[in-house]
Amino acid sequence: MLKSVTVILAAALGSVATPSLAGGVVNVAIVGEPDTLDPMVSTKDVVSIVTQHVVETLYTFDGSWNVAPLLAKDLPTISEDGKTYDIALREGVTFSDGSKLDSADVVASLERWLKIASRGKTVADKVESITAKGPDAVEIKMTSPYAPLLSLLAFSNSAAAIYPSEIVPKGDAPIDKVIGTGPYKYGKHVPDQYLQLVPFKGFVPRKDPANGGAGKRGQGPDEIRFIPVPDPNTRVEGLVSGQFDFADSLPAESYDRLEPSDKAKPVLLKDFGWPVWAINHKAGLLTNKTIRQALLAALPFDDMLYAAFGDDKFFKVDGALYPEGWKWHTEEGTEAYNQNDPSKAAELLKEAGYDGKPLRILTSRQYEFHYKMAEVAKQALEAAGFKVQMDVVDWATLGQRRNDPALWDIYITHSPFLPEPALTDMWFPASRIGWSNPQKDKTVDAFVAETDPAKREKLFAEMQKENYDDVGFIKVGNFNALLGEAKTLGGVPPSPWPYFWNASKK
CATH class of the missing domain: 3.90.76.10 (Dipeptide-binding Protein; Domain 1)
Structure with missing residues (x-):
């Protein structure tokens, strides 16, 4: 009898072929308010x-x-x-x-x-x-x-x-007032509570089939609500309770909380990306190359990654800027990675004439793994002779402060592995960190002008070596990203930047 009722109801809804129904509200928990x-x-x-x-x-x-x-x-x-x-x-x-x-x-x-x-x-x-x-x-x-x-x-x-x-x-x-051509437009915005997106009725989609971000973009949900939830554990609990349909950037330890849930499931993006220590080359302590070399020598990347992720299924201690399997993978320069040598760092600080000026590390707890890495690094750096000042702020404030080179020496961020190295703007003098030296700039200019794939790979190997030699920016390691979604949600392909235009709810 139940089966008959289900078929009749499905037929009445015109959806016998699929158990998913478009429409409704998709609630997405994000790490904070977009600034x-x-x-x-x-x-x-x-x-x-x-x-x-x-x-x-x-x-x-x-x-x-x-x-x-x-x-x-x-x-x-x-x-x-x-x-x-x-x-x-x-x-x-x-x-x-x-x-x-x-x-x-x-x-x-x-x-x-x-x-x-x-x-x-x-x-x-x-x-x-x-x-x-x-x-x-x-x-x-x-x-x-x-x-x-x-x-x-x-x-x-x-x-x-x-x-x-x-x-x-x-x-x-x-x-x-931002105006676009996309499938949605901005609706109501209640700061620190939610940002509503509603379908743009005049949207003209492409006709080719959806394929990642390409092809036809739909208007599945009647409404998408992006909800700023700075505390990562609150994002997890909201997902498990059914309050959220999707949650971004979850702590590794929440995997075991999500896996047995009857309402939510973990989404693990493998070989997702790399945590980055962005170095201020425009002003402050780290304009001195020898002090940058001391910083690199002192950092214990294996300990930092373990503190951040807790289980090696979520990370890999790897100095190559791209993992194995990528065409950009190379081991050039990686002998300088994970030295974990406080004595060498102390000698370099002495050589540089370091006077005890605080090393200012700008970080946030909205990405909890950033903060945990910084905590471990602080102890190692102090053991090597650095004086360390941790400036812990919300993510929006970090985004504002990193634009002023007078306010930080390092800010912590992360990036997915990007298909084109030039998408990482830290390679260029015009970037926020302002890293520039004649040899590196010459190599990068040759890299972006070269169209032969094999020659570009060789030039990128040189770029990686120069990054380690000059300590342009610091890769901590590889990590897998954990997201979570409701078991009733469909049509959201795993992505570093998840999108919901083709989403549906059962």
Whole structure:
């Protein structure tokens, strides 16, 4: 009898073929309040996760991390010398304010991106011009070939976002009200409680099948609510209780809490990424190379990773900037990794004439593993002779303070392993950390100009070696990321930046 009732009910709903029903509200617990809704001006994951539903780029990445068209009609036509990109735009696309997408919007947006976005700045001196070629086409001229250009244009982080030209401000002014072409638009925002996204009724999706971020983007949920939950354990408990449908960035020890749950399940992203110690090369203590070398010599990466993740199924002690299996994997320079040598560090500090000035480490507990690594490192650094000042703030405040080089020596962050090394802006002098030296800059310039894959791999090996020699930035190791989702949630592919436009709830 029950089976008959179920079939009748399913038939009445028109959904015999699938147990999932689109619509409803998807509640997503994120690590904190996004400090901006303009993805062009931020490299924060929490900003990318939210804004990618509203604002789109010319290109995106498919499920295999290949560049694919989004607002562009197709991949560009590139001249034989590699310096001219002709980009046709999709026709009939509209912004959520009702205006039609055209080439003027693209030109204005990309010109702003080159001026103010951290990743745009890395390529700005290589762009000769961006020109409209009629209403539905754009030409980008480069001063020299630049292999990572399409990857930069595809990335949702420090994004080359496309806005209506009417709202693109002059100079560095912020955008007061963000308008995009994506499947959702911003609804109600109650700060520190939730940010509501609602479907944009005029959205024009691509027609090709969904494939990662590429292809057709749907409007599955009637509403997506991003809920800032700074405490990681509260994110876990909210997921287990059924309050949240999805929770980002969970502590490793919560895996055993989620696994037996009847309402939620763990989502483990293997070989996800690497924790990074970003070093201030613009001002302060670490402008001295010998002190940077002392820092690298003192850090006990194995202890730091164990403190952060607790179980080696969640991490690997590995100094290569890309794991085995990636084409960018190389062991060049890694003999300097995980020295864990306080005596050597003390000798280097003496050689540098270190006077006891505090080493300021800027971190947050919203990513609990950042804080746990810093705690262990502090003890090791003090044993080597450093005086350490831990500045523990919320993630939004960290994002603001790291823009002022007078306020920190190190800030702790993390990154997924990215398909193109040039997406890591710390390689470039224009980045927030300001790392620059003639040899490294020459190698990086050669890397981004080279189009031959084998030659690029050799150049990247040189870049990794130079990073260890000069201590440009510090990789702690590899880690697997833990997320969680309700067992009733479907249509959310595992991703460093999860998206919910094709989500459904049973």
